Amino acid sequence: MSMDELIKRTSNHIRTARQLAVLTGAGVSKESGVPTFRDAQEGLWAQFDPTQLATPFAFMENPKLVWDFYEYRRERMRPAQPNPGHYALAELQRRYPSLRIITQNVDDLHERAGSTEVIRLHGNIAGNKCFFNCQGDPTPVDVSQIEWDKTSGPPPCPHCGKWVRPSVVWFGEMLPSEQVRRAKELLNSADLILVVGTSGLVSPAADMPYLVKQRGGVVIEINPDSSSAIARIADIHLQGPSGEILPQVLAALLDAS
Numbered sequence: 001m002s003m004d005e006l007i008k009r010t011s012n013h014i015r016t017a018r019q020l021a022v023l024t025g026a027g028v029s030k031e032s033g034v035p036t037f038r039d040a041q042e043g044l045w046a047q048f049d050p051t052q053l054a055t056p057f058a059f060m061e062n063p064k065l066v067w068d069f070y071e072y073r074r075e076r077m078r079p080a081q082p083n084p085g086h087y088a089l090a091e092l093q094r095r096y097p098s099l100r101i102i103t104q105n106v107d108d109l110h111e112r113a114g115s116t117e118v119i120r121l122h123g124n125i126a127g128n129k130c131f132f133n134c135q136g137d138p139t140p141v142d143v144s145q146i147e148w149d150k151t152s153g154p155p156p157c158p159h160c161g162k163w164v165r166p167s168v169v170w171f172g173e174m175l176p177s178e179q180v181r182r183a184k185e186l187l188n189s190a191d192l193i194l195v196v197g198t199s200g201l202v203s204p205a206a207d208m209p210y211l212v213k214q215r216g217g218v219v220i221e222i223n224p225d226s227s228s229a230i231a232r233i234a235d236i237h238l239q240g241p242s243g244e245i246l247p248q249v250l251a252a253l254l255d256a257s
């Protein structure tokens with residue numbers, strides 16, 4: 001089947017869906033210049049596997065190394081702008097207000113493109129908190145208000161003096177319970193899920209499309225790679241970059257209306 005026909009089919013599924021869910025991964029931010037989680041890192045970081053650094057144990061072992069890794073990624077992300085894929089999803093939500101995005105991403109590009117009520121499974125790399133959540137879970141910390149020797153690694157928590165860490169969910173850590181509750185509520189009613197730009201390797205996020213499939217829902221994947229862990233359950237696979245495909249899906253919807 002041609003891509004045009006697949007895109008037309010996708011737009012028909014969206015039009016007839018009762019409840020639309022979207023799950024995004026790092027691929028949706030790739031065309032904004034944000035490396036995906038499994039893209040090779042550069043320079044000093046090329047020698048590290050991010051999944052080995054994105055853990056509380058790595059941080060306790062070497063707080064400076066892990067803190068510097070996040071400072072490097074935050075610096076890389078700073079110039080990033082939403083791309084046409086983010087904007088297409090925001091426009092889709094304006095037309096289908098019950099649509100919700102579940103994102104694995106730690107950037108804020110969905111919100112900056114205009115998407116609302118985004119369900120953020122893995123936190124936000126721009127934020128920081130006390131490693132021990134000394135004032136309650138979470139204990140946010142605004143590091144712009146702290147003076148410290150930035151070559152020494154993370155700043156001290158202004159409340160307890162212990163470490164400050166990025167406000168992301170590390171491997172081996174539980175996801176925020178409220179975000180998981182919102183995701184499950186959405187997935188229990190969704191009859192269509194668009195899965196955009198994820199390798200489908202990280203759980204529990206990667207298990208979520210299966211919940212829709214098991215209930216007889218439709219799974220549509222957008223990814224240049226046709227061998228992701230989602231591909232095997234996808235009813236439709238739109239092979240290509242989401243920054244190009246999503247606007248085409250939106251255009252097909254508008255053409256038909």
Ligand code: BV8
Nearest residue numbers: 025026027036037038104172197198199202203225241242
């Ligand atoms: C949990 C924040 C309960 C940090 C992230 C053994 C021991 C301990 C745990 C486990 C274990 N086995 C499994 C687990 C569970 C573990 C897990 O899944 N591990 C994996 C590595 C096997 N999960 C957890 O630990 C989670 N917590 O389960 O709690 C528990 C507790 C204790 C013990 C057991 C269980 C917490 C997971 C959260 C981790 N934090 N991020 C940070 O960012 O630094 S996840 C991280 O990976 C990113 O956030 C990213 O979103 C995520 C997934 O990656 P993707 O988004 O899919 O990105 P990826 O690079 O992989 O793929 C990009 C895709 O885009 C590709 O397919 C590519 O083809 C495509 N693409 C490229 N260009 C484009 C494109 N698509 C569209 N358009 C393009 N232009």
